[in-house]
Amino acid sequence: MTKKTLFLQSLSPEKIDNSAEIEEWLSQFSEDQRHLAKLLLSRLQFVSRDVYATWLEQAISEIIDSASAFALYSVRKLKQDKNNDKAEESPPVYWWGQDGEPIIRPGKSLGSEDLVYSLISNLTRANENKLLDHPSLLKLKKNRVRNYILIDDAIGSGDRVSDFINAMLNHPTFLSWWSLGWIKIYVISFARPQESEKNIITKIRGSDHGKRKFRKSSKIEFISNTVYQQTLYQKRWGENYYQLIELCKNQTKIPAWARLGYGKIFSNIIFYHSVPNNIPGLIWFVDKKKKWKALMPGRAIPSWLMDLLEIPKDQVKKNTKISNEILDLLLLIKKGVRNVDSIAQRLGVDSRYAKKLLQHAIDTNLVTSGSRRLTPRGLDIFHQSSKNISLQLWDYSMYIPSSWCVEQ
Structure with missing residues (x-):
């Protein structure tokens, strides 16, 4: 199958200089920092909904075969049980209820998971005999499902993925299938740091000892469009990456944990449907006392920015300034x-x-x-x-x- 070329959007100097909103954001920096703030913006890579949907469909089509059924699940953060009596311990988190049905998804918007749920629904309707949309344990058993596709838009530290898998393994039936080697998990994300793989495998239940018949690392496969080493910043941010890191670290109005993004990932991938928290905090963090005005508040791309990204280069209004x-x-x-x-x-x-x-x-x-x-x-x-x-x-x-x- 021929892979479709994916085009990611970026902010050119013309677009940066023609945006009043970006100009207002830049005003928070000192005069000698603004060229670096512009440089940082130009290095961001934006993934549109259509690009993400095209890539996801392509990635899944390369996994499925004609003989097996595949269960599709959207990775999301799960809440702990607040009724747990053991206050001194972290209560276990479950994906399956006692009846074997997936836990009820909250009615409110869940950000990036909303798009993934929608795409899973479309994919399963087009492949009813091959793909199952968040099936129950009973349906998994009935269809003898051995292949599980867990979908996320981007992975940072990998904690959310490992927590999600462990929540699935907290049900004894699913845990027994896992222990017997009946389960193969495909973790699909558009982008991820290479280090997240080890973190995920380390944190999920089971043993990875070489003498084990079914090592847990052999039961998980990672698929991404972009894989990068977390500390090799130059490939993502260019030869002046060290100056950009210092720019982020020097913004004291941003909490220390957020300055380089969650987990200090310092990613540059942003989705139209979601702004990951592993990109620099000066992009998305909003101070409660309004000391810092984010360019993408609420970790969402504002409509004006989407419009700006979609303007063809030859149609950018020439700024007289x-x-x-x-x-x-x-x-x-x-x-x-x-x-x-x-x-x-x-x-x-x-x-x-x-x-x-x-x-x-x-x-x-x-x-x-x-x-x-x-x-x-x-x-x-x-x-x-x-x-x-x-x-x-x-x-x-x-x-x-x-x-x-x-x-x-």
């Missing part, structure tokens, strides 16, 4: 700094963002596309704003001419 970044870029080009890497170093951003910034200047007729020189309009703006350009002087004390360097 020139940002300080563009002014600094014009100054560098006027001084003869035209190489993308050199521009990135002087602006304190990574090369990818500098390239986008340069293209933005070209698209707005400030810089020529070939020789990268200022256009007449760019020169006019430069001369009008030169008194306000505050680009730091470049320190040449550590400069080493390329002619001195020995080839490696």
Whole structure:
């Protein structure tokens, strides 16, 4: 089966500079931090509902076969039993009731789980003989189900997944099937850190000893579109990742646990239907005393941001206001700094963002596309704003001419 290409959305410099809402959010940062805040925004990856639905359908189609039935469940956080008398212990959490039926799902909205429930319903209707929608233990036994697909949009630490599996295993019938090796669990999430796999396997019930006939690690398989190592930040955030980490850590109005996201995952994946709490807290955290205004309050993408993301590049309204970044870029080009890497170093951003910034200047007729020189309009703006350009002087004390360097 040919895989469909997935296109994730991102915020270009043009879109960032043309948003009054983003401008208001940026005003909370000091002047010397704003270029980093913009850089952070440009590194976020947005997954639309259609992209997520397409990927999920594709992932499930690659698992199912013609001979077996598969049970589909949406992973969600489960509440503990408040009637438990043993106050000194954490009460067990159950997925199955005494009658073998899944526990009743709350009537209120559950955020990301709402979309997953809807997609499961559509998938099972289209594959009635193969896929089962949150079946009971009785239905599982009747259909001799051995394959279980647990669906989440994104995994951070893995705690929610391991808690969910343990809640299923708290029923003796399901636990016996698990112990006998009759169960194969597929954990499907669009994105996850590689470290979450070990955390999930470690925390769920059972043994993973090499002498066990059915090791628990052999009964779980992980499937994701994006898998990353938590501490390899450069791939997600670019070569200036350390500056972005410091930017987040220095926002003292955000609680320490949330500054790099829950579990310090520092993820950059955001869904149209849900904003994970493992992305930087300065994006979504709302202070109770309103000391910090989030860009995505309530961990939800506001409608204006969705509209902004969906605007084609050639239809972005040209902003008459020139940002300080563009002014600094014009100054560098006027001084003869035209190489993308050199521009990135002087602006304190990574090369990818500098390239986008340069293209933005070209698209707005400030810089020529070939020789990268200022256009007449760019020169006019430069001369009008030169008194306000505050680009730091470049320190040449550590400069080493390329002619001195020995080839490696």
